[in-house]
Amino acid sequence: MSDSMLTDAAGRIFADLCDKALLDAAERGEFPAALWRALEGNGFHQLAMPDSGGTLADAFALIGLGGRWGVPVPLAEVLLANRWIGGSDRLATIGQVLDGRIVEAPWGRRADLVLGLDADRSAYVLVARDREAGAPLESGRNMAGEARDALAIPAGAEWVTLTEPAHAYLALARAVAMAGCLGRILDLSLQYANEREQFGRPIARFQAIQHNLAVMAGEVAAAGRAADAAVDALDGDRFELEVAVAKARVGEAAGVVAEIAHQVHGAMGYTHEHQLHHFTRRVWAWRDEYGNETYWQRRLGRHLIRTGADGLWPLLATRG
Amino acid sequence: MRPTVLQFDRITLPEETEALRVEVRQFLQDNAEHLSRPNSDFTTGHDPAFSRKLGQRGWIGMTWPKRYGGGERSFFDRYVVTEELLAAGAPVSAHWIADRQSGNLILSVGSEAQRERYLPPIARGESYFSIGMSEPNSGSDLASVRTRAERVEGGWLINGTKLWSTDAHRNHFMIALVRTEPPSDNRHAGLSQIIIDLREDGAVIRPIRNMAGGEDFNEVVFEDVLVPEDRVVGEPGNGWQQVTGELAYERSGPERFLSAFRVFVELVRVAAERGDPALEAAVGRLAAHVATLRRMSISVAGMLEQGKSPEVEAALVKAVGNDFEKLLPEVARLATDDAIAAMPRLDGFREALADTLLLSPSFTIRGGTREILRGVIARGLGLR
Numbered sequence: 001m002s003d004s005m006l007t008d009a010a011g012r013i014f015a016d017l018c019d020k021a022l023l024d025a026a027e028r029g030e031f032p033a034a035l036w037r038a039l040e041g042n043g044f045h046q047l048a049m050p051d052s053g054g055t056l057a058d059a060f061a062l063i064g065l066g067g068r069w070g071v072p073v074p075l076a077e078v079l080l081a082n083r084w085i086g087g088s089d090r091l092a093t094i095g096q097v098l099d100g101r102i103v104e105a106p107w108g109r110r111a112d113l114v115l116g117l118d119a120d121r122s123a124y125v126l127v128a129r130d131r132e133a134g135a136p137l138e139s140g141r142n143m144a145g146e147a148r149d150a151l152a153i154p155a156g157a158e159w160v161t162l163t164e165p166a167h168a169y170l171a172l173a174r175a176v177a178m179a180g181c182l183g184r185i186l187d188l189s190l191q192y193a194n195e196r197e198q199f200g201r202p203i204a205r206f207q208a209i210q211h212n213l214a215v216m217a218g219e220v221a222a223a224g225r226a227a228d229a230a231v232d233a234l235d236g237d238r239f240e241l242e243v244a245v246a247k248a249r250v251g252e253a254a255g256v257v258a259e260i261a262h263q264v265h266g267a268m269g270y271t272h273e274h275q276l277h278h279f280t281r282r283v284w285a286w287r288d289e290y291g292n293e294t295y296w297q298r299r300l301g302r303h304l305i306r307t308g309a310d311g312l313w314p315l316l317a318t319r320g
Numbered sequence: 321m322r323p324t325v326l327q328f329d330r331i332t333l334p335e336e337t338e339a340l341r342v343e344v345r346q347f348l349q350d351n352a353e354h355l356s357r358p359n360s361d362f363t364t365g366h367d368p369a370f371s372r373k374l375g376q377r378g379w380i381g382m383t384w385p386k387r388y389g390g391g392e393r394s395f396f397d398r399y400v401v402t403e404e405l406l407a408a409g410a411p412v413s414a415h416w417i418a419d420r421q422s423g424n425l426i427l428s429v430g431s432e433a434q435r436e437r438y439l440p441p442i443a444r445g446e447s448y449f450s451i452g453m454s455e456p457n458s459g460s461d462l463a464s465v466r467t468r469a470e471r472v473e474g475g476w477l478i479n480g481t482k483l484w485s486t487d488a489h490r491n492h493f494m495i496a497l498v499r500t501e502p503p504s505d506n507r508h509a510g511l512s513q514i515i516i517d518l519r520e521d522g523a524v525i526r527p528i529r530n531m532a533g534g535e536d537f538n539e540v541v542f543e544d545v546l547v548p549e550d551r552v553v554g555e556p557g558n559g560w561q562q563v564t565g566e567l568a569y570e571r572s573g574p575e576r577f578l579s580a581f582r583v584f585v586e587l588v589r590v591a592a593e594r595g596d597p598a599l600e601a602a603v604g605r606l607a608a609h610v611a612t613l614r615r616m617s618i619s620v621a622g623m624l625e626q627g628k629s630p631e632v633e634a635a636l637v638k639a640v641g642n643d644f645e646k647l648l649p650e651v652a653r654l655a656t657d658d659a660i661a662a663m664p665r666l667d668g669f670r671e672a673l674a675d676t677l678l679l680s681p682s683f684t685i686r687g688g689t690r691e692i693l694r695g696v697i698a699r700g701l702g703l704r
Contacts (some may be wrong), residue, residue: 043414062437069368070362070548077502102444137533139639141668143550147533154493179574183326186326190701190702190703192703194703203704205704206704207695209703210694210695210698210700210703210704211691211694211695212700213698213703214636214639214693214694214698214701215694215698216324217697217700217701218636218639218640218643218697219329219640220326221636221640222530222612222616222640223324224328225328225330225612225616225619226608226612227617228330228613229330229611229615232330232332240386242611244586244604244608245607245611245612248604248605249608249609251604257405257700262699264655272582273501284413292462293463293605294601296604297600297601297602297603297604297605297608298597298600298601299604300603300604300607300608301591301599301600301601301602301603301604301607302595302600302604304588304603304604304607305588305591305592305595305599305600307605308589308592309585309588309592309697310585312584312586313407313581316401316607316611316614317341317404317407317614318611318614319332319333319335319337319338320330320331320332320333
């Protein structure tokens with residue numbers, strides 16, 4: 001599938017279904033079933049599988065678009081889980097194994113299959129849940145109100161070794177989703193600044209507002225370019241370095257962009273009624289998931305320091 | 321979906337640029353005697369011998385037609401050469417402006433005679449240009465320039481003062497933005513660009529000492545300076561359009577985010593001496609910025625290669641890049657402590673840091689202030 005066919009088709013689904021009402025409902029705990037059916041109906045949930053006709057890069061493009069719309073289904077987890085377990089039409093998600101439980105699993109309550117990654121994300125345990133029987137589960141949420149649930153691992157569950165860099169994939173998924181989401185935050189802010197009038201004119205006419213939005217645009221552009229570059233590095237031996245660049249840079253942009261967006265929106269953007277918070281809270285949450293800026297900066301930094309001062313530039317001056 | 325202004329294409333540099341990169345690195349290694357500066361600022365190292373060596377290698381005027389001494393190479397080739405030179409702290413100031421923008425201007429709007437006369441010596445690394453835009457009362461508000469060129473018998477008579485012209489006291493020519501018609505309601509009309517021979521025409525050039533102790537920029541005074549008819553570049557009266565057309569070249573290059581790079585190199589040296597989490601994070605943070613800015617700058621090179629004039633994208637690269645150039649020494653400084661400051665082996669770090677910090681106020685002023693750039697971006701976003 002070509003990049004634009006994919007994003008056109010998915011973009012239509014998101015534009016039709018992913019409105020404020022849906023985001024609010026999801027936050028109240030209602031799984032967006034119609035949206036999920038539409039994605040499933042197009043085969044998007046299995047896009048990252050080796051024989052899907054799509055590529056892993058397509059999957060990340062879909063995740064980025066999902067970030068733009070704040071889609072309240074666990075897109076990255078569904079895509080990667082299906083890739084690793086060989087595909088399923090049931091809802092699969094991914095969490096982390098901690099103290100004998102799987103925690104932080106997006107929509108764990110609604111999932112039929114839950115993968116729990118071990119501490120160094122080199123293996124997973126697969127739990128099939130019987131939702132009809134009301135398998136016990138502890139519901140939780142991140143600061144964006146996205147479901148992040150915990151459940152027990154049944155005795156005798158087996159570990160499956162991962163050959164792919166699961167942590168880097170998931171960190172990249174958050175970086176790519178953030179980059180998409182930041183683009184949306186910029187659009188919302190531009191729109192608001194052009195519509196909101198004070199002192200007899202749109203606030204977009206004020207230089208202070210213009211400059212803040214210019215800063216925001218710079219950060220959004222940097223975030224997009226950093227995320228794209230890491231996706232482009234998927235097949236190369238620098239992949240994890242580029243993920244470190246992306247997660248660190250996009251995370252840094254996220255804080256700046258969200259801060260300015262709220263300042264531009266004034267009190268209106270601080271209300272629950274306005275949609276801005278659905279996006280700003282997401283980037284605040286996602287920048288901390290799968291390694292915050294400091295985590296990835298240190299990983300990148302350690303690699304560069306080992307390479308040494310004279311190797312710094314050659315390491316940065318890549319072709320792609 | 322994203323606003324068009326934010327379209328920074330994903331570009332992979334062509335394979336041949338990597339062979340070129342290897343050549344440049346070898347050249348730098350072979351000419352290490354030119355690499356003694358503690359900073360990587362593009363305005364502080366004026367070294368004609370080095371510029372001539374670059375010219376001999378064909379690394380000046382790389383994108384220009386061969387008949388004018390150019391190399392007919394891509395903007396990607398040029399990008400790779402310039403970033404390698406800057407990262408190594410090479411002294412590029414002498415030929416930089418001629419290569420980056422004066423030559424391109426002459427090539428795009430100059431007469432055939434001007435191209436034949438001015439371009440080959442630039443490409444050989446022998447002829448150097450300065451910018452003549454700002455004046456005592458015209459900085460960011462460039463359209464308010466008052467230097468006049470009056471058509472007289474035998475040429476143009478110039479009166480006025482240009483300011484902050486980097487290397488005017490060492491270079492051969494200046495392209496000055498002057499008023500050739502009286503001011504009218506359209507303040508962008510009636511401006512022209514004229515080539516001044518800084519050594520022959522009789523302009524009075526006075527170096528201005530900067531706060532870092534350097535004497536790089538100048539005041540250039542014209543009192544009834546007569547220049548020949550054929551010095552006007554492009555159409556008389558079209559100066560404003562030409563000047564703004566230069567900006568895509570002027571604003572998006574690696575010199576807009578690598579000015580502080582030597583500090584980064586030295587910081588890695590410090591970190592290798594004594595690893596700690598703060599140093600690791602600082603190094604990683606700076607690397608994430610450099611890697612991303614490079615790619616944004618290469619995206620703009622790609623647009624130049626396609627014949628586009630991406631002024632807004634270029635302004636954005638410069639705005640983000642200049643802010644990073646100022647962030648870099650701060651991040652480096654705060655990641656180190658007194659114990660590191662006392663290690664004599666790390667003198668290089670302290671020297672680069674102090675030198676770069678003293679130069680840093682210029683980063684967000686030259687070539688369009690941060691505030692002007694934000695205005696350009698805001699216009700691109702449809703806000704004004």
